[in-house]
Amino acid sequence: MYQQTFALLGAILTAVVVIKVVGFWSSLNQARRFAAASPISYVTVYWYRESGLFWLLSPWFAPFLEKLPFRLGHWVHYKKRDFSWAHKGKLPREELRSEVFWTAAVDGCLLHVSDPDVVSEIVHRWKDFPKAERYYWDLMWFGDNVITTEGADWQRHRKVTGPSFNERNSGLVFDESLIQAKAMLASFTHEADGNASRPGREPVIEDLIFWLKAIALNVLSGAAFNLHIPWPTNSVVGFDIHQDLVESDDESDSEFPEESKAHLMSWQHCMNQIMENFYFLIGLSDWILEHSPWKFMRTLPAAYSEFMEYIQEMIEDALRVEFPTDGSGKSDGDSSDGEKNAVHTPQGSSSSASSKESSLRRNDLLSTILRANKKQQLSDLEIIGNICILLIAGHETSASVLETALILLATEPEFQQSIQDELDEIWAAKKPEQDLTYEDYPKMRKIMALMLETLRLYPPIINLFKSTAEHPQTLTYRSQPLPLPPDTTIFLEAVSLHRNPKYWSPSPDTFLPSRWLKDPTYTPAPNTLPESPAHANLLCPQKGSYIPFGVGMRSCLGKKFAQVEFCTIVAVLLKECSIELVADEKGKGREWEEKRREALECLDRRRTILALRMLGKVKVRFVRRGAESFPPRKEKKSV
């Protein structure tokens, strides 16, 4: 009896396996036949086209597959997580001799594009090539928003959110960045006892990204929500970056000021928790998280719920100022709970929330969005979705580009010193009592060149995901029609575009910010676009060849926000200090070269978690100018 049952089960199992294997191969062959008949090259990928699990786990198993004999696992180079970062466009350029190619997989073909003309065509025909929605599912978790929606829905979101990114807001970004950067630099150049460090003996910054995330969040909080959060410490010496009151179960231990006890976690801690553990948060239920053996997981649901409370409070706060008509703090269409009008300000913040300001119009993003939404085009949930997404879109990306640029500067003292020359000129034109102002931003050409070059080599968003949705489409590549079936996913590959020698010679893989700096006789070629219109005589790349902020209708709304923030912070940091790598023995040429090589290697080790971020850390310090340990400048060069 048992034998018969086992035999039957065995037969069923075998039949299922056979059906699966046959189905797998016939689907794969169908995709291959389509790709082979297409005018462009293709690579066969022996797996599903868009498997999330494969993406997540491939950093661990891909190295084994890649080592299989007879190049059996070679296809993994085209499929593993962040593959385009790993090969930087070289692999398809050398193996396939094409900047547009297919990967033919079990469930269909995926188109990879790193040809500027094809990129331009795709973004120009934005209605034919909407975003590939499945790649934005994680960001939909916060509610519908301007990044994840398409078509008429997107236009509705963009109409309300777009106007907030204006010149007045850029001015706010400048002012907030100035205040925050000064406080950050002070904490980098003072000892725990409050005394200024000895020049050349400034504290070592072990975890640069922590501080840069803090400043990115504080600038966002100021310019997006009118929350002016004080810098968390007077000195980085001895500061425990993991500290937060969530550790304490006992309220009496709390260091929170009495009035902000309503929150158990700081705004920054909530944000860090969510950004660091985003995939756990959206992938696991609250119950699983709360019963996890790991503390960081157990506290995630609480961090998320506090985060949402902060957002709710900020919205109510802004509503009270914008629409004070009925005295209740609620606009006509505000359906939120009246109880919530007891606004708690985020911990440590000197929020603007006071009703004294009700007569003053605020220019922060949130207030402008609420004003633009007077006719209720967006629901309360959609407003929350957009606020969350602005935080997510503007936090990690800005911190990451600052981190990379500062480390690159530490490896290139010559360029760093040339930025300082530019800053000296800006300061020389000022009276002693004057400070930097937003009018100085267009004069920061070299800092902008630094940002553009950093984003060229290390874009935080390495792919833009498009699709043909339910219609077949035809593109043109090398003057040939290229037919695409419905439901084709398309990757616009930034790294490959940004490192293509055709558009970025000389030395496309080398950090050369001077490539952006042109003299006043420079006339941009036709079919090019300026990357920062505020700055004169900067290289205008060919349309579609430079896409760190996306391109076309769906390009980044916060581009100017990020540019102003970046320039202001770097201008403050480099006015009186230089950033240098921490070498074990100061001033010795060989050790410095060794550190430089290690830093560049570390910059290369990256992985996408929302945005592409560095996996390792590079130790740096900000030393007073003149006390640097890097090799002295040979001659004053104009870069």
Ligand code: HEM
């Ligand atoms: C260096 C910093 C930044 C980089 C590299 C960057 C990059 C990008 C990219 C590549 C996209 C297109 C995404 C896609 O189509 O899949 C995008 C969209 C967007 N970004 Fe940024 N971003 C940065 C900073 C910011 C900031 C500071 C904000 C807001 C405060 C912001 C808000 C947005 C929004 C709202 C969109 C969606 C626009 C739309 O689809 O209509 N970004 N960004």
